[in-house]
Amino acid sequence: MTANRAIIETHDLTKVYGMGDVSVAALDGVSIRIDPGEFVAIMGPSGSGKSTLLHILGCLSQASSGQYVLDGEDVSHLDNVQLAAVRNKKLGFIFQSYNLLARTSALRNVTLPLLYDHNHHGMSEASDVKARQMLELVGLGDRAHHQPHELSGGQQQRVAIARALINDPVVVIADEPTGNLDSRSGLEIMNLLHELHNRGTTIVMVTHDPGIATHTQRTIHLMDGKVADVVHNGKHPVAARSGGAG
Amino acid sequence: MSASEAMRIACEAILKNKVRSFLTMLGVIIGVAAVIIMVAISAGTEATIQEQITSLGSNLIFVQAAFTRAGPGQAQQGGLVYDDAAAIQQGVDGVTSVVVEQQSTENIKAGDVTLEDVELLGTTSEFPSVRDMEIASGRYFTDEEIERKGKLAVLGSSAAESLFGTESAVGQYITAGTTKLAVIGVFKERGLVGNTDFDSRVYLPIKLVFQKFTFNPFARFMGDRIRMIYVEVDPEADQQKIIQQIELLLVKRHDVTVDSEDFTITTQQDIISTRESTTSAFRSLLGWVAGVSLIVGGIGIMNIMLVSVTERTREIGLRQAVGATPADIRLQFLAEALLLSVIGGLLGMLVGVGGAYIFGAVSDMRTVIQPASILLAFGSAALVGAFFGYYPASQASQLDPIEALRYE
Numbered sequence: 001m002t003a004n005r006a007i008i009e010t011h012d013l014t015k016v017y018g019m020g021d022v023s024v025a026a027l028d029g030v031s032i033r034i035d036p037g038e039f040v041a042i043m044g045p046s047g048s049g050k051s052t053l054l055h056i057l058g059c060l061s062q063a064s065s066g067q068y069v070l071d072g073e074d075v076s077h078l079d080n081v082q083l084a085a086v087r088n089k090k091l092g093f094i095f096q097s098y099n100l101l102a103r104t105s106a107l108r109n110v111t112l113p114l115l116y117d118h119n120h121h122g123m124s125e126a127s128d129v130k131a132r133q134m135l136e137l138v139g140l141g142d143r144a145h146h147q148p149h150e151l152s153g154g155q156q157q158r159v160a161i162a163r164a165l166i167n168d169p170v171v172v173i174a175d176e177p178t179g180n181l182d183s184r185s186g187l188e189i190m191n192l193l194h195e196l197h198n199r200g201t202t203i204v205m206v207t208h209d210p211g212i213a214t215h216t217q218r219t220i221h222l223m224d225g226k227v228a229d230v231v232h233n234g235k236h237p238v239a240a241r242s243g244g245a246g
Numbered sequence: 247m248s249a250s251e252a253m254r255i256a257c258e259a260i261l262k263n264k265v266r267s268f269l270t271m272l273g274v275i276i277g278v279a280a281v282i283i284m285v286a287i288s289a290g291t292e293a294t295i296q297e298q299i300t301s302l303g304s305n306l307i308f309v310q311a312a313f314t315r316a317g318p319g320q321a322q323q324g325g326l327v328y329d330d331a332a333a334i335q336q337g338v339d340g341v342t343s344v345v346v347e348q349q350s351t352e353n354i355k356a357g358d359v360t361l362e363d364v365e366l367l368g369t370t371s372e373f374p375s376v377r378d379m380e381i382a383s384g385r386y387f388t389d390e391e392i393e394r395k396g397k398l399a400v401l402g403s404s405a406a407e408s409l410f411g412t413e414s415a416v417g418q419y420i421t422a423g424t425t426k427l428a429v430i431g432v433f434k435e436r437g438l439v440g441n442t443d444f445d446s447r448v449y450l451p452i453k454l455v456f457q458k459f460t461f462n463p464f465a466r467f468m469g470d471r472i473r474m475i476y477v478e479v480d481p482e483a484d485q486q487k488i489i490q491q492i493e494l495l496l497v498k499r500h501d502v503t504v505d506s507e508d509f510t511i512t513t514q515q516d517i518i519s520t521r522e523s524t525t526s527a528f529r530s531l532l533g534w535v536a537g538v539s540l541i542v543g544g545i546g547i548m549n550i551m552l553v554s555v556t557e558r559t560r561e562i563g564l565r566q567a568v569g570a571t572p573a574d575i576r577l578q579f580l581a582e583a584l585l586l587s588v589i590g591g592l593l594g595m596l597v598g599v600g601g602a603y604i605f606g607a608v609s610d611m612r613t614v615i616q617p618a619s620i621l622l623a624f625g626s627a628a629l630v631g632a633f634f635g636y637y638p639a640s641q642a643s644q645l646d647p648i649e650a651l652r653y654e
Contacts, residue, residue, distance in 0.1 A: 060567060060647045081571045088569020099564040099651065103262050115247055115255075116569035163568070 005072055007171050007202050008034040008057060013066035015052050015225075026052040027063065028225035034171070034204060039197040041213040042206045044222035051175070053222065054206045058091055058173040059083045071170045088116050092164030092172040096179035098156045100148040100163075107131050107144040110162045117167070127166075134162035138192060154185030161192060165201070172196070174205040178212055190215050247574045252581040259554075259582050260589070270550040271590030273543025274630065278594025278623040279601055280539050284532035285619035286602035288525060290612035295521045306376065307489060308512045309334070309475040309496070325500045325508035327469030328456070331370075333499060334475065338491045340483030345369060345376045346452055347474040350459035354448060355421040356409040364405065365447045366422060368455025374433075376478050379444065384416035384431030392451040400431040404445040422448065425458050485513060540623075543590065544630035551583050551638035562642055563650025576643035583635020584628065591627030595620055 015027040026049045034040050044050040055061045056068060059075060062083075068076050071090055078086065087093075092113075100109045110131040135141050138158040140151075148156050157177060164172050174193070178186030190212060197203055205216065213219045214233050221229040260267045311326040328346060335344045348368045354361045371389045374381065386400055399420060406415040406429075415429045427450070436444040450459075456470040479488050489511050496509055555562070562575055570578075599615055606613035 055648050058567070060651075081573075084566065084569050084571040084574075087567060093567050095564075095651065099560060099567075101561060101564070104258070112565070113568040115251060116565070116571070116574055167569075 005036075006033045006069070007036050007038070007071055008032065008204070009069045010057075010063075011067040013053070013056060013063045013068060015049070015056065015061075016064045025225050027056070029066070030222075030225070030227055031066075032220060032227065034202065036170075036202055037197070037200050038218065039193070039203045039216045040205070041216040041219045042204065042222060043208065043210070043213050043219055044228075046208070047224075048222040049225040050206050050222050052225075054173060054175055054204070057171075057204060058093060059086045084116070085118065088113060088118075089167060090170045092167065092169035094157070094160055094164050094172060094174040094177045096176040098148070098153075098160045098180070100156055100159055102149070103147055105145045105147055106135060106140060106151070106159045106162075109148070109159055110134055110166055112163060113167045131162070131166060134165050135159070137165070138162045152185070153181050154188055157181065157185075157189050158192065161189075161196075165196070169201075171202040171204060174203060176207055177205065178207070178209070186212070247570070247577060249577070249581070252577045253585065255578055256582040256585045260585060266550065267586060267589075270547055270586055271593065273546035274540065274587050274590030274627050275543075275594040275597055277536065277540030277543040277630075278591050278627050279598035281533070281536040281623035281626075282595065282598025282615065282619050283602045283605060283613070284536045285529070286598075286613035286615045287605070287611055288529035288532055289614040289616050289619075290606065291528070292522075292525050293614050294612050295518075295525065305479050305481050305485075306514055307477040307479060307485065307492070308514075309477060309492060310510050310512065311471070311473055312508050312510050325502070326472050326475065326496075328452070328472055329469050330496060330499060331472070331475050333495060334477060334492055337495050338477075338488055340480045340488050341477055342480055343372045343376060343478045345373045345476040345478070346472050347373070347476070348452055348455050348460065348470070348472045350455055352423040352459060354405075354409065356418065359409050361405070361408055364422075366450055366455060366459055367447050368450050368452035368459070370452055372478075373449070376476050377444075379436060380434040382432050382434040383414065384429070386431055386449075387451045392453055395454045395457050396451055397425060397427050397454065398430050398451060399427040400433065400449040401429060402433050402443075402445040402447045402449070403435040404443075405448055406432045408446075420448070422450075423459070425454075485515075489513070536623075537626075540626055540630055543627070544587070544634040547583055547586055547631060548634035548638060550586075551579060551635055552641070554582070555579060555638050555642040558642075559645065559650045559653035562645050563647050563653065566645070566647035567651060572643035575645075576639045579639035579642045580632070580635050583639065584631045587627050587631025587635070590631075591624045594627065595624055598623065 009032075011031050013027050013030040014025060017024050017026055028049075030049070030053060042050045042053060052061075056063050059070070059078075060083075062078075063076065066076070067074060070086065073086070075083065075086055101112065107128065111127045114127045132141065132144060135144055138161050140155060140158050140162070143151060143155065143159075148159070151159065157180075177193070178189050181189060193203055193205070194215065203216075205212075207213050217233055219231045219233060220227060221231065309326065309330075331344045331346045335341055346369065350366045350368070351363045352366055354364045370392060371387055373379065374386050381400075382403065384400070387396065387398055391398055399422070401409070401415055409415065409420060410418060415432050418429050420427050420429060433444070433449075452472070460471070477488070477492065479485060493504075493507075493511060497504060497507065500508055502508055565575060565578075599620070602613045602615050605611070
């Protein structure tokens with residue numbers, strides 16, 4: 001027991017696809033710990049299990065064995081409905097391809113997670129106010145009523161980030177957030193993530209781009225379903241931002 | 247997610263794809279409209295028949311001469327004779343009046359106008375009251391005029407108009423075959439009753455018809471043949487009993503057995519039930535056709551919903567990622583299917599009611615819009631939506647979020 005409670009703590013996670021002789025272990029005993037306020041990158045070649053790990057950390061799937069404690073709650077044996085509730089309350093997702101609802105305003109895209117908040121009364125005036133705050137936070141306060149096709153790729157990803165933050169998640173899961181962007185927009189998104197990190201948001205990001213990974217505090221390298229290496233980048237996020245902007 | 251939010255999302259989804267949504271609804275629109283129009287048509291037909299039946303005159307028993315085969319290829323009119331009528335009047339309890347009818351055809355001339363093959367109907371004095379015919383001008387024959395074979399005629403309304411146009415027919419003369427007849431009355435217009443056109447006929451004293459217009463060399467020995475006896479009975483009396491009495495009386499008089507009767511007895515009730523069974527068969531056929539089109543509409547909804555689920559796989563994945571449970575996803579798509587079918591149902595109601603009204607106005611058929619059919623059609627549309635929407639909705643709810651998010 002540590003004094004500081006971890007946000008994410010896994011013990012011996014495995015994920016096996018298929019059965020019997022043809023089974024493949026995508027994860028083979030992964031134990032990691034991520035503390036509050038950390039900005040962590042997960043890297044590895046394709047097939048290393050990084051996506052599988054991200055899906056499990058994002059409560060989108062369950063490990064075959066092992067334990068996963070998220071924000072003090074053991075989520076290893078929850079069913080689909082319980083996992084959905086965990087995603088809704090504790091997690092925020094940023095995807096490579098933004099995944100905004102087409103023909104839906106930025107504001108409505110941002111409020112989407114609140115729709116599925118079963119403990120509250122769904123949509124309300126308050127959710128719109130909060131969504132506007134989130135859009136302002138990502139620098140799109142004046143784009144609330146724009147639809148995705150009226151926004152640039154970078155702007156769309158900012159809307160997605162605002163959406164990931166609307167439920168005050170304990171951790172933001174980012175899956176190649178700059179993968180679809182040109183380097184300039186990608187850098188802007190990374191700066192935004194740094195800003196969020198500075199405000200205390202915990203971020204776990206999967207990337208295959210070592211350059212992007214160096215923006216984080218720590219990089220977990222996966223290889224063949226195992227943690228191969230953990231690198232402390234030792235870089236101060238603000239320094240990274242000013243470096244990027246220059 | 248609450249039901250009202252599900253409805254709001256469904257509304258948005260439908261509005262985002264207006265053309266497709268409309269095409270999807272079209273099946274339901276047509277189905278609901280078809281149910282309403284079909285039911286309106288059959289209800290209209292029934293109402294028409296009911297009116298005809300009441301206009302047949304009340305409490306009538308029809309005794310009709312049966313046509314028997316007299317020889318090879320030769321049909322001969324059966325054995326009803328004029329005196330049978332008097333026998334029924336005297337020998338059967340509960341009979342209020344008896345009217346006899348015999349018919350023939352002749353060319354009718356009046357001045358320059360000749361009508362070919364006009365139906366001459368020989369009747370007795372109570373014909374107008376029993377058959378519910380009203381005199382428009384002049385009068386009908388008296389018993390005395392019938393007995394003395396008066397050369398008189400009463401015209402149906404269209405016959406009078408064809409012969410004399412707008413001129414008054416009463417007091418004029420017509421020639422039927424070679425017999426000159428004085429017109430003493432004209433009936434009011436009656437219209438078609440069943441297949442009978444009361445208005446184009448010329449009505450004559452029945453004994454004049456026996457003498458001049460039917461060929462019957464054996465009348466002296468066997469009596470004058472007639473086509474029909476209308477027996478009007480006391481409404482309080484037991485009709486079945488009266489029918490039995492008439493049957494026994496005629497069997498005895500004609501010296502036939504019950505199996506070889508040369509007459510048939512029908513009541514208005516028989517006619518009503520024949521007509522009703524025809525219309526109810528018609529109505530259930532229409533109902534099935536309309537029901538099938540509703541089901542086809544439902545399959546259309548299911549088809550489009552399945553396409554929609556496939557198309558929106560990534561959206562479903564995203565919604566799952568941000569916390570939608572399988573039940574939330576199912577509710578969303580079910581709401582969409584239901585809304586499509588309910589809007590389709592409402593439009594179908596408008597089209598159906600409007601269509602039934604227009605159809606009734608422009609065609610010969612009458613339509614009576616039945617409120618129950620509107621409710622039924624609308625209700626089944628909603629059920630169809632729920633039923634055919636359930637499968638696509640549960641398909642959507644069972645998607646794996648990771649697969650769904652990766653879907654291209």
